[in-house]
Amino acid sequence: MTRSYNSFDIAQAQFDGVAELLNLDPSARDLLRYPMREFTFAITARMDDGRIRIFRGFRVQHNDAKGPCKGGIRFHPLETLDTVRALAMWMTWKCAVVDIPLGGSKGGVVCDPHNLSAREQETVCRGYVRCMGRNMGPHLDVPAPDVMTSAQHMLWMLDEFEAIHGSKQPGFITGKPVGVGGSQGRAEATGFGLVFTLREALKELNIRPGDTTASVQGFGNVAQNAIRLYSQIGGRTVCVSCWDQTDQASYSFRRKDGIDLDELLGITDRFGGIDKRKVRDLGYEILPGEAWLEQDVDILIPAALENQITEDNVSRIGKRVRIIAEGANGPTTPAADSALEHRGIFVIPDLLANAGGVTCSYFEQVQSNTNYYWDKDEVLSKLDIKMTAAFIAVSELARKRKLFTRTAAYVIAVDRVARACRDRGWI
Ligand code: NAD
Secondary structure, three states: OOOOOHHHHHHHHHHHHHHHHHHHHHHHHHHHHOOOEEEEEEEEEEOOOEEEEEEEEEEEEEEOOOOOOOEEEEOOOOOOHHHHHHHHHHHHHHHHOOOOOOEEEEEEEEEEEHOOHHHHHHHHHHHHHHHHHHHOOOOOEEEEEEOOHHHHHHHHHOOOOOOOHOOHHHOOOOOEEOOEEEEOHHHHHHHHHHHHHHHHHHHHHOOOHHOEEEEEEOOOOHHHHHHHHHHHOOOEEEEEEEEEEOEEEEEEEEOOOOOOHHHHHOEEEOOOEOOHHHHHHHOEEEEHHHHHHHHHOOEEEEEEOOOOEEEOOHHHHOOOOOOOEOOOOEEEOOHHHHHHHHOEEEOOOOHHHHHEEEHHHHHHHHHHOOOOOOHHHHHHHHHHHHHHHHHHHHHHHHHHHHHHHHHHHHHHHHHHHHHHHHHHOOO
């Protein structure tokens, strides 16, 4: 039986635990358990066949005590307000754990871009900005790409925002194409950021990257870039998984001597779906969707969706696994988390491991607002510095107070946000 999880319940439960540890007063708990603002709206769009369709849109701004809100916009057929609330709250903690001066938000549209033409997707993007434009902006709330949204979607949204406001405002949105206000390194940032933290975790555990193997859930932006940098530091990825749109099912693809990233990219669509018909000819075994977590590897990288490591499958995690680096947001349920802690698996929690994306988005905001752009090496070396410093702060606190790494990351993040709220006189 597949359980269903409410991500917002999980996010609140995680917060409650940390609030206890920090001994937060009731006003801080009341403020931080819920979003400060949330919007639901109807986007009307004319389809290619001439009919009008209504798409449900969400934007949730969890907390902006530390600076303008920041958070992606997802296109997903099963998007819910509660998922967006959870993701917005996680954005607040994520910005705080890497110590960038931003708050947390998230957006979503209930739609499946697989079934929309490019023109229809553009209409949805422009409609989103027409609905939300007054409540977003470079100094208010800055969107970015997320699941099933791309640089092209961001550019359509920027274009609509600038048309409404009658001025160029490239700092309105991040994840733009390079050359139109985008930052070098943004495409790589989340996956690379994850590997910067993974490299530090391996160092701490005294393991040589070249002696390790990994298995990855997902084969989209985060997974592909993580796999690339992980292989550059010497690691070998032996299994990846993805969603198959035709079969409406997920599969894992394994090659024990290591996957060839570029070869797989040649048979992967823009949604991170690997062509199942062609993959077998390249020497990969086709396994069930969940097989990625049962592999005999040192490192697991969940980089697809939330609630993927659960109390139902956590016992099937390969015996050799030492590190889980969470690329996705909220991939592990709290019950599964306890089991991982009990097993002594070193978890690099989502709010830290995948914070490279928002950190680079912050760099993009800085560059767009000043209209001066850095080269890729500068972006990635600044990213490495931020991610490494955040990792060290979390692992030192975890060691000092004997906390699970996720708890240590939350303690640092919630404490920073609560202080900002207190300093502003909000609580
Ligand atoms: P993406 O859309 O580029 O790729 C998603 C991948 O997951 C695809 O390969 C898809 O086939 C796969 N997938 C979907 N359902 C699956 C399933 N049931 N089993 C196995 N694979 C499945 O998305 P992305 O940008 O790589 O984001 C992945 C995760 O990382 C999401 O949780 C997202 O919120 C998070 N994240 C992304 C960024 C970013 O900068 N892109 C930043 C932080 C966090």
